[in-house]
Amino acid sequence: MLFSKETYVQRRSLLQQRIRSGLILLMGNNESPANYPANSYAYRQDSAFLYYYGLHREGLAGVIDVDNNRQYLFGNDVDIEDIVWMGQVESVADMAAQTGVEHSAPMKDLSTLVENARRQGRKIHFLPPYRHDIMIQLMDLTGIHPRDQRQQASVELIRAVVDQRAVKTAEEIEEMERASAIGYEMHTTAMRLCRPGVTEQYISGVIEGIARSKGHGVSFGNIVTMHGEIMHGNPSMRPLEAGRLMLCDAGAETNELYCSDNTRTTPISGTFTQRQREIYSIVEECHDLTLQLAAPGVKWWDVHFGVAHLMVERLKELGLMKGDTDEAVAAGAHAMFFPHGLGHMMGMDVHDMEGLGQIYVGFDDEVRPNPNQFGTNALRCGRRLQEGWVMTDEPGIYFIPALIDDWRQQGHNAQFLNFDKIETYKDFGGIRLEDDILITKDGCRFLGKELIPYHLNDVEAFLATR
DSSP: OOSOHHHHHHHHHHHHHHOOSSEEEEEOOOOOEEEETTEEOOOOOOHHHHHHHOOOOSSOEEEEETTTTEEEEEOOOOOHHHHHHHOOOOOHHHHHHHTTOSEEEOTHHHHHHHHHHHHTTOOEEEOOOOSHHHHHHHHHHHOOOHHHHHHHSOHHHHHHHHHHHHSOOHHHHHHHHHHHHHHHHHHHHHHHHOSTTOBHHHHHHHHHHHHHHHSSEESSOOEEESOTTSTTOOOOSOBOOTTOEEEEEEOEEOTTOOBOOEEEEEETTSSOOHHHHHHHHHHHHHHHHHHHHOOTTOBHHHHHHHHHHHHHHHHHHTTSBOSOHHHHHHHTGGGGTOOSOSOOBOSSSSSTTGGGOHHHHTOOSSSOOOTTSTTGGGOOOOSBOOTTOEEEEOOEEEOOHHHHHHHHHHTTTTTTBOHHHHHTTTTOOEEEOBEEEEEOSSSEEESSSSOOOOSHHHHHHHHTTO
């Protein structure tokens, strides 16, 4: 357990206070076989279960009986055959005591508790499941078919968990700083390895090794690619080519599953071309504008569109856009180059709590998503920022040939886009810069004691020392 027993007791107590009645059911994860039961993927505990119980063992479930003020930990103790292969492990009762739960019981007793509550007409609160084995367990417990479970998950519980987990404590920030330190080593290593002839896959493999040697592993699959215009470009065996850019979007996950997430775009030859410098400098300026705008009480929606306004102004100076900036942004013309949101929450999940539903994580009654405008529909957050939130700051400019062709053929936003000039950038790729920021009392700051070089001249100076 990362934190003290009292931390987990307090977290569950606060959750219980938010839920008026019923049973709160928090399912831990099971092992996930890769190709047969004894050969499983690296185990990862469910983030919500870990947040409230601090236990990494598979096959556990927690229940908070709000009406009767009782808490339970369910799970099966291992037998001698398991011990032969896996070693001695603590009993479920011992784990319950460690995390401050009074009652422990074998997993079969969970169905009895839930069935009795259902018979009494009590509400069973559960979070949206994302693993199919858990969906089957939930169906056995609640009678709700897997296809209906996300829709019938408890909105009351979702909102309570989101509000609690979104605000990071000093202890959590310290753990995220550890993730940032691993991320720093990953990205500076990738930059040192970035040179003609080295493959994307090799660089990805090396930095994943760093993540695994110093923590639980990567916080998501590495994006290492010369095709930066592809948002989720998987690394390939393609050798890096002189004169092009390598985009590396990667993060680390600590042993306690707190994450980092950074992106750097590196000139493979060691220096930027003039055209690359021009586009990179816009992204750099947009990235730094976030630091000036983000603060408690400010809507992330406004930070995103503040960055979009700056981007349009600078793209107009290069002749890639035209017309009134306010009108261009309102029409979504900037999404030709910037088709995603400025950032997302960070925590135990790299897209923190996204599995609970982005409508609950990133939006509220004041700020609603706009699903009908390309680019704007990709915003993961718009709410007013709060002290203790951690957000990613990740503006980018991309030249996506298929999107350019599609918009040009339709004449979409033609009054704001110079398609003839844009056409000459089809071979450019894309540039993104990303760092993790903590919302502080008066503004925000980067996470990480050492910042991965990103200012244009600093990048070239760093590469010159390889």
